[in-house]
Amino acid sequence: MKLRFIGIDPSTGGGGSPTVWVEEGSADLVLQGQEAEELLKSQVADTAWVPGHDRGIPAHETVIRIPARMVPILREACDVAEQRAGLR
Template sequence: MSVVFVGVDPSSKNGESATVWLSTETGELFVQSYRATDEEIRECKEAGSGPGHSTEVPPHETIIRIPVSVLQILQEACSASGPHLG
């Protein structure tokens, strides 16, 4: 798999960088960010999920919190993913 760096949270401190990468083969995004707290996970579960989907988080998945300052980087990554799917 070939992965390219897309961007890092411009407001983050050293060692605490929300970061986004893009797979040039699949168009999938990889995001490094803050783990959601137990309270945030509980609130997500209370908010519900789509029909036919459980609000339980499987052991191989997690909920992350993405800072608002990273949303533009995610938009750039989504825009860039199209041409890479070839």
């Protein structure tokens, strides 16, 4: 699995910063971010997203928080993923 670096939180001071990559083969977005606080995770876990979607967060998943200031980086990652996946 080869990752293409897209961007990092522009206000980073060093380690542990939110980061976005696109996986070259699948065009999946790969996100690193601060794990959401328990209150937010419980709100997500209690939300029924769509009919038939189970409530809760499966043990193999987590909820992360990406700062709004990273929206341009996420847009770029989406553009790259669309191009790689042939969706455009």
